[in-house]
Amino acid sequence: MTRSDLTHDPADRMANFAANLRLLCDRQGSISQICRKLGINRQQFNKYLSGRHMPSSGNTRLIANFFGLGPDILFSEHERFRALVDGNFFDVLDHLRRAPQVARFLDTVAVSTKIDMGEYVGCYDRYQYSSIYARKILRSAFCIFQSGDFLNHYYVERFPSYDDPSRTEYIFKYHGFTFPVEDRVFTIDFETVQRNEFTFGIFSTVQRSAKRFMFGIVSGVAATMFRQPFSTRAVLHYRRPGLLSRAELQATTTLDMNDASIPREAREYLGESPDMIKPV
The missing domain is CATH 1.10.260.40 (lambda repressor-like DNA-binding domains)
Structure with a gap:
């Protein structure tokens, strides 16, 4: 916020x-x-x-x-x-914060007063190769906001149908915590639709002219054989301050690898082949 x-x-x-x-x-x-x-x-x-x-x-x-x-x-x-x-976010986070193990963890990673949290808050486009649709780049809507002494984030993924691209096949919503530490940004979150996956990320910030990017690696672990664990490169492209709008949520989708709407910096970092680490 x-x-x-x-x-x-x-x-x-x-x-x-x-x-x-x-x-x-x-x-x-x-x-x-x-x-x-x-x-x-x-x-x-x-x-x-x-x-x-x-x-x-x-x-x-x-x-x-x-x-x-x-x-x-x-x-x-x-x-x-x-x-x-959307997605009953506050209720989920409230239960998570009340867990004794989480409370002990948060006590050790509360955002320091020396950190300018405003440097990170706002809306981002998030790009990564999809772990569901082969050779497709997933563009999701990602938001970091401040709540008390912590930075929280949430993001939404939408996957179009193979048979009818105008129709949405899957929607996933993630909510979690953001921790800036020594010029790195760590994220931990959980999916709140199926409630069966945790993802973890580490990003480094890059400032280029008026655009800001964070480049990193994201890993995900789900409690189902239909969504295998994965690890992949990911890019956060800062767009504006505030919370996500409906238009940004509707713009989430999967894209061809060479889609012109993907920033050049993001395409270069992700590479020309899906560098996805998955179990054999």
């Missing part, structure tokens, strides 16, 4: 907050139960939901903590917020 995503107009902020809060509550269940857990009067909470009243900074923090996200995210533009929560 960056400040460019946040409007300074009070009416827009109130409208965004109300719409985003309604979306979260619709996915959470009983509003009465939410109010009881928050300790906020139901009548007052209804004013937040209807956009008639802006909560105090204290109540904003209570609500944000309840849903497991940073307060600023609640005021983001609604369509981008919807794209972020």
Whole structure:
């Protein structure tokens, strides 16, 4: 989440907050139960939901903590917020963060205050050779955003049908954590549609004129014989600040190896043959 995503107009902020809060509550269940857990009067909470009243900074923090996200995210533009929560992301991350093993791990890798997290947040095109469609380059939509003391990310993959390329055959959604360490960026995430795959990545940043790339290697391990473990080169191409838009999600697909829409730097790094490491 960056400040460019946040409007300074009070009416827009109130409208965004109300719409985003309604979306979260619709996915959470009983509003009465939410109010009881928050300790906020139901009548007052209804004013937040209807956009008639802006909560105090204290109540904003209570609500944000309840849903497991940073307060600023609640005021983001609604369509981008919807794209972020698509796939029940916050519920999954909340359960993950509560796991004792994960809590111990996060205690050791919390983002240092010396790191400029704004250097990494924003939307990226992600390119890699597909582990499903031979000799195809997969373009997915990838987003890094800040939540509290951590950087999180999410990305979406779409695979068109072989028989009808206008139709989507598979959709995969991944959510996880991003850790900048010593000029490297480490990622760990899990797939939230089939809930059977973890992927791990390590990237190095490259700055060239107005474009920014991160080049690295990604590995994936799934709990099914139909999706074998793999390791491959991957490229992150920075596009803009903010959260993913619907248009960017719809642009995810598989591409021919020489497709002109793939940046030259990405094609050169990925190479002319699918350098995919898979089990024999």
